[in-house]
Amino acid sequence: MALTDDAITRLRTMIQLGELPPGSRLPTEAQLSTQMGISRSGVREAVKVLEAARVLDVRRGDGTYVTSLAPRLLLEGLGVAVELLRDDTLMEVMEVRRMLEPAATGAAALRMSDAELDELGQILEDMRAAKDDAERLIGYDAAFHRTVIAATGNETLTSLLDGLSGQTLRARVWRGLIEGNSAHVTLSEHEAIYLALRSRDPLLAQASALLHVNTSESWLRTVLSAA
The missing domain is CATH 1.10.10.10 (Winged helix-like DNA-binding domain superfamily/Winged helix DNA-binding domain)
Structure with a gap:
């Protein structure tokens, strides 16, 4: 060795x-x-x-x-590592997301093209149509945030946040929201993020993203406590 x-x-x-x-x-x-x-x-x-x-x-x-x-290659293993984390460390992942995702969303408000905003609007519509289907919501949710973060043009940040937002983590949050009849709350938060981005308001976009991450973090904590 x-x-x-x-x-x-x-x-x-x-x-x-x-x-x-x-x-x-x-x-x-x-x-x-x-x-x-x-x-x-x-x-x-x-x-x-x-x-x-x-x-x-x-x-x-x-x-x-x-x-x-390229960052997308070198950070590829991060997502695998996050999927293997134990419950007591998943909250640390959410804390890191809370530090990074709002700032990235604020930056995206100034950098997103009209075409990217139109794409994001369509994803939001797809999320509304799948509001009772956790599996479909997981996919649309990932696509929504990936589109926002990718608009920053920062490949390292995109790869890092993509790795920190693994499928298992999203599944736990969304299933908890649906079972708790609160999926409409986070869907409204996605809409608030979209509208802030559409208005090109970085501070509002950052605040909207922070509120959304906090909601996800709160529900994950609830799900883990129940488990």
Whole structure:
């Protein structure tokens, strides 16, 4: 493990220093082993770890390449991690969302195109039509917030918030809302967010998003307590 960790560190350093820029092909396993003074098995295991982290792309019969290192790739595993969190740590995820999502929504109010606003309006209509169907609502809810956050143009923020808003988390909130006959409340909150965005008012959009995250957080706490 120590040799593998050393090989991972060295490969990461080469990438960070630009010796292996995005899209570049790595030297062969034998060349890396000689260059780093590490056994080939250590290099091989390091490549596997970095491949799983979406830093490297192993193309069978072609070679190993550095990926684009885009945020959507490197943060892809965050969503998987969130899905595995225990109940007592899910509230921490909601706290992070409360810190980030309102600010992102405020920024989106100044950056959304008319076409994106029209798309968001259609998603809102779809949510209203599916107000009693938790599974459909989960999908529309995710699409609504993804559209808003993507409009910031910040791929890192989009990937981060997408990972923090996993399907399991959304399912728990929406099922709790439907069972508690309160789905109409959060649907109204989505409409308030939409209207604030449509009016290009960043402060109102931020406040509307904060209220919505607080509602979701409150209902998640209720669901977890009942469980």
